[in-house]
Amino acid sequence: MSRQHPAAPSAPPSPHAASPHAAAPGAAHRDWWRDAVIYQVYPRSFADSDGDGMGDLAGVRSRLPYLRALGVDAVWLSPFYASPQADAGYDVADYRAVDPMFGTLTDADGLIRDAHAQGLRIIVDLVPNHSSDQHEWFKRALAEGPGSPLRDRYHFRPGKGARGELPPNDWESVFGGPAWTRVPDGAWYLHLFAPEQPDFNWEHPAVGDEFRTILRFWLDLGVDGFRVDVAHGLVKAEGLPDIGTRDQVRLLGNGVMPFFDQDGVHAVYREWRTVLDEYAGDEEPAAASAPGRPRRTGGRMFVAEAWTPTVERTARYVRPDELHQAFNFQYLSTDWDAGELRRIIDRTLDAMRPVGAPATWVLSNHDVTRHATRFANPPGLGTQIRTAGDREQGLRRARAATLLMLALPGSAYLYQGEELGLPDVVDLPDEVRQDPAYFRGAGQDGFRDGCRVPIPWTRTGPSYGFGSGGSWLPQPSTWGELSVQAQQGTPGSTLELYRRALRLRRAEPGLGAGDAVEWLRAPEGVLAFRRGEFVCVANTTGESVTTRSHGRVLLSSGDEVTEADGEAKVPADTTVWWAMT
Template sequence: MSQHTADTAQAGAASASTSVPAQASTGWWRDAVIYQVYPRSFADSNADGMGDLEGIRARLPHLRDLGVDAVWLSPFYASPQADAGYDVADYRAVDPMFGSLLDADAVIRDAHGLDLRVIVDLVPNHSSDQHEWFKRALAEGPGSPLRERYHFRAGKGANGELPPNDWESIFGGPAWTRVADGEWYLHLFAPEQPDLNWEHPAVGDEFRSILRFWLDMGVDGFRIDVAHGLVKAEGLPDLGAHEQLKLLGNDVMPFFDQDGVHDIYRAWRLILDEYAGERIFVAEAWTPTVERTAHYVRPDELHQAFNFQYLSSYWDATELRDIIDRSLDSMRPVGAPATWVLSNHDVTRHTTRYANPPGLGTQQRVAAEPALGLRRARAATLLMLALPGSAYVYQGEELGLPDVVDLPDEVRQDPSFFRAAGQDGFRDGCRVPIPWTVDGPSYGFGAGGSWLPQPVGWGALSVEAQTGVPDSTLEMYRSALAVRRAHPSLGAGDSVEWLAAPEGVLAFRREPRGDGEAFVCVANTTGAAVRVTASGRVLLTSSAADDIEHGDGHAVVPADTTVWWTV
């Protein structure tokens, strides 16, 4: 028996006794706070500089103490790592750099023992070029049945020297690569990530089997990478004279958000519903509007979809209110919860993003005013956690980590950095390993160095440095999540009651579920203190508690500050 087979058998046997968290209740995911772990940058157990599953397992108590409901693990599958694991060579194996299937099983079991659910990444739009299917397709040549599982095409021009169409890669350059026998294959991302052809029945069969494999291992759900990209427009038509990279997420594209993806997800939902424990799907679906996003979370499809319109918004009351209203209004008819997210592994951390003037987008890495960015980020966090629906927290944001903006070129690994006419490798800055301790060779990340260098002074932002410090960002997150659990009105429902407020201020009320106090959230997005109507008890503030002047039915809320009250 091979080691892979042995690990599978042992892990499967262990998972047979794995149970879901004890606090299971109907619709747990509707108001869940889900924490994203980027495995290579979370915790290193063997001093090789790379985070791993055993490191995650050892740090699960931090997530329990933080107060989140679930953990989402970015890919840890067998991979050549051309795109940090989003190029999968074997969907049923763990890459040795992260451990083994037994380690994955241990993470799932230990998480469940701490009342944490586990969501894993699934990458169905493309495989690695080292996947057995693709290697065989190349070896067998034109006309091979294996080539039909990808998008192989003859080129244009007299000798087929031009790409089959004008599509561009998300990472820059053409979306096509020519192989030695003259055919071209499609890759919307890196050349090492050939797109799968979801018109071929074998592709659907394979992924339904992959779903069952991990569900049998005990996972509680899947985050679907590029959920909007699986189906391409018939005939792969040219897009025409557009700046494609600027249009992504803002316009209809022949390779994104095609209606055919919904047939796939309806079939997947039937599989998921066979399993006990309210397992869920979460879509990474970049769409032109939140209304289009709502199509992915109809009752017979997926459970949640990331709200990228909210993620891309600036710290501005008018813009935020519009996106909040449109998000809630779009999700309500399909009975799905809205989701809220401020940072992830693909965008500049919001602590840095909010330090800049508006209009610079999610990729702006240089912080003009770091202290201002942190102040706004804390306020944005309390606003997000007060909204109805589910919230996502990216590892390290609970520490107020900024992007690392001065990484030397020789250490960068983002594939977009190496693509001509592409982006500038901005994603490396949000992926630097997080600090756990004040001192040490990698501030507690591991006993050795780290795969991306951490800044000098990173220890001052560590878990150790912030624990027990009343006004620290970590303690604010812990308090906010504890209050959210204690007050049923937070996270629940599908609407907010907007209150009158000065310009630049968001104020809304949430009614309690059953007995209890009502809740009011006030977010001042301006650069000056404002006086607002306020009564009741202050629960939490993103600024120091003694900064809030409160009395006589009014309060003065400092600049760039969010306050929670009970009334």
Template sequence: MTQHLTDRLHTPTGTQPGGWWRDAVIYQVYPRSFADSNGDGMGDLEGIRSRLPYLKDLGVDAVWLSPFYASPQADAGYDVADYRAIDPMFGTLHDADAVIREAHELGLRIIVDLVPNHCSDQHEWFKQALREGPGTPLRERFHFRPGKGENGELPPNDWESIFGGPAWTRVEDGEWYLHLFAPEQPDFNWEHPAVQDEFRSILRFWLDLGADGFRVDVAHGLVKAAGLPDIGGKDQLKLLGNDVMPFFDQDGVHEIYRAWRRILDEYEGRRVLVAEAWTPTVERTANYVRPDEMHQAFNFQYLTTDWNAADLREVIDSSLAAMRPVGAPTTWVLSNHDVTRHATRFANPAGLGTQLREQGDRELGLRRARAATMLMLALPGSAYVYQGEELGLPDVTDLPDEVRQDPSFFRAAGQDGFRDGCRVPIPWSGTEAPYGFGDGGSWLPQPDSWAGLSVEAQTGDPASTLEMYRAALKLRRAHPALGAGDSVEWLEAPEGVLAFRRGDFVCTANTTGAPVAFPAAGAPGTPLLTSAADGLADLGVLPADTTVWWQVTSG
């Protein structure tokens, strides 16, 4: 039944040559923070299933589910103990099947998160490797090494964990194992055939259940340079940087994804692979989406670009140019579960990065966030939306230390430990926490100020961020010039303004803090939609920090 629904859902049509993902809007659900069905304060699969009609009404094409596998939850489920089982906190395998089935009935596709770089230290392979000791077969499936120093008391090399501290932990028998993230997340050795065989089996398990594809976590990290060489004085704690690292973006990863692509191509329904690949350049990112590898890769260069017209134009041009030779769609993203929400990022001065401690100018941040969203949705390719951004949610920057759960918060450096702020459960209804999230509170506290940001509060209000998203997604789906493509036609525009044309559609984005008058020729057409909550008072003036979509009426 599920297989049949998947086949029917993905039958190629004349309006989507080359694949549904080329112009899809994909909504990321962070399961523990989306909807709680049983009142335990933690979101779950049944909660997701119950809210699928909301996502259909919002206008997205697919839903990406962050991990829901069996896990000790040392890193919010990215430490997987069993890739074929559901963690009881989220439900059962039957619940996962129900989510996939109902999504398909609504015309939505489901992409599941796959975590192949590392597993949990509670994974049976790793527990057995510890029991068996040095030199045994199970240890070869991970990176176990003797230490340096007179008695092996020093780590095997100078690599650091992304979460801070050494990337090595010593076990009782004296050997060390590699973990690029938390100590509870040992890295697999992808040179071992058993690791490769296991993940090919895992792919088939979820494809057989009806999953429409996989978002591949740390896709750039699976293969390490031969010999695990020292790095020296490089700053290793940045996922995105210009330095070439021996544990990231090694050429050997591409053979793995070619093998995976062959598996997906065996299945009906156009299943997809999406790379979370932090690379130094968009050109390196393009390697992951060559015709025989993955279908999409996240555009982190775009996510990390400040609200500045010149910088945005540069990254848009370079992104489109990099993907064009490999024939892959460019993707665009502004927020996810690992970075500060863009409504808060844009509320602060430029250049502070994706992890912030300050709320900033809330009104300014929301105005810029709305404008940035409409700019993103007008670009050719596929767009990703992180749950709650359609409500204009800011990061929660004042969470008390005792409620934080981000593993990097408890270590000395790394990702600054402030990812909890973008993971606070979203508000659905009511005037008091937990705002319809569930009947038993929420695993992270929600601010009192969120009463006016709930789905219920914003629905039907034409000035609300939610209704702007709904209108933009509806227009994007309906307008023939929007969606898939690989280029834009830049138009002459005043300094600080981006203007481009796609067929009979024009997008203008004023990234300055002041109104800007159009040149003598005037407005480019009839306004279709504006990010400004109070609309356009003068068609000849583009308000500060505002994006407007236009229907071209001549020329």
């Protein structure tokens, strides 16, 4: 689900002590997720096995060797549950079933088993804030009418006005328009997103009971973790009070709202953590380890999609008895600017250190404009951009931003196709769009389809190797040269840059571990930090910059680095990795 982006008011520190699970570089064992590189697969756009134009689980399963060769540690699957697809599967009708468009439970089981055989872990999306309006609970609640006990599992309320014709409060949907829909018997129900996505009432014990059984269902099937959708939204303020403004979308993420980031959500996650802790994981398969790299323990994990005003509030979700990770949306929304990047890096590490949680770093996902397009446009436009911008500049900066991200301590998330340097498709015809926010005509921009176009595998073919029957969203005619086939083995390609970077990240002891960086002096517009005998230098300016040489160049995101007399010339918008020994 797409969220608006946060500003930076202060927040109180966490009362919890540092996690006993915090691992230091060089530890003999550490939890696998603390420094993992996790690859997001958007199943409908990854690989189509049956030629119907829609990606599926069998398609993902067939491409696992590619992900293994890329060098990632785990795969996060966006929703594949039974769903009417009003919001690309984030409207779940049955949490224990696979939608036929993606396959069967047998396909899911086979995918998990094959991934483990490849040394890859599997994380699945969990959508606890709302269900589909086709969920059995909601259908029965409507059919049984006022007084049905099932209505208590959602937020049904009488309307205001002489005849109840007005919504119960002034809340607006994130997708635009009122957050309430009236049913034929006169009652209203709450949906923070589309009307087809009624919000659960997490004050009702049956909701918590149901989700604990859902967790166990997928854990018993072998999944290694869950990405928690709208993790900040489950609990609403008592009494559902008015907000008092009609400009609520602008406020999202900029303060504590009565329907987001309420303190009560943390009790939910403390209960969930006890469930995950029942499932002691094995050590990673030999296929996933690398010479000189500490063995990493199994264990299951949660990662929260928690849009909060500050990283300090985000840290509350990853206290030792709650979730394990939370997406760093403040970092994702930071412009390509050395000062701003250093500020959010420091603030993130400082916020996570007291709770013993690893930082996470992410540049793209299924809800925002791909960073190759964001960085192709002027700063300050946000994360939903409608123009292609300077493609060459955008790709150069995207490659540099990736190397910077992969050099930081913590876990990194990649979005499918970014390893190919794919841009957003900003010129999709209106008639092919499927983002519900687009049709609501307000709220979010509704241009998320541009980052969801199926990825290209081959230079030619009806859908560049995605499948034999075309693709559910049209691919640009230029994508053949961005395909895996075109880039594989090609020196300097973005795909080979990612592969080399991930190999080096595995080979460098402790590169992803730890919770701090040592900043080095650098020219204005340049970031330089040291981690042991490793140095990363990122030039965010549009000009080449002369700086100190730091030893042996391991990798450069751009043109060759020239060195002489202890100095190095780093090209414009380029990140360089050095080994000091």
